[in-house]
Amino acid sequence: MAKSSKLVAARKGRVLLVRRRSDRLWMFPGGRRRVGESERKCLRREIGEELPKIKLGPVKLWKEVKAKNRQSGRKMSDAIFVATKVSGRLKIGDKQEIDKAAWCKPRGLRLTPTSRYIRDKLFPKQPR
Template sequence: MAKSSKLVVARKGRVLLVRRRRDKRWMFPGGRRRAGESERKCLHREIMEELPKLRLGELRLWKEVNGKNRRSGRRMSDAIFLGKKASGPLKIGDKKELDRAEWRKPRGLKLTPTSRYIRDKLFPK
């Protein structure tokens, strides 16, 4: 079972990304799973915490990513979910963790390692 869950949803050539306050890196929304929580429930909880006004359509598990970041040595363990659609305002719920949420093109941004991996696999140049 993956340690974290991430959401990937795209519309009109842009993807939904959030920016961490502490290092200004962009990432796909989501977060760490709690004990006894499924990956899907983790994703729903994290979205409610991070973007409480966002409404999600159907979700489908794309892939579980398990690997080691070559730069940092940090282990990745993420369940990546694809959303068919998302609607509603991008109002930040956890302002201590995040400072922005936007529909952005996935290139030319300072992304977290896991988000770079997802971008490169799902949105190749």
């Protein structure tokens, strides 16, 4: 089982991202799984804590990522879910952890290593 769950939601060429207060890096919303909690329940709980006004439709497991970050040495263990329907206001719930949420273009922001990995796999650079 993955240690964390992340949500990827896209609409009109933009993805839903949140910014960590501690280092001001952007990331796909989600967080760590609790003991006895499934990845899917973890995702729904974390979204409820981080963005309480967001309503998620069905979510589909895209991939479980188990890898080691080449730069930091940190191990990634994430269940990545894709939402086909997301609605509601972007109101921050956990203001100690997150200071901003927005629908952003997937490139041009400072992302966490895990979020960079997800972005590069799901939204590859378009050739010019």
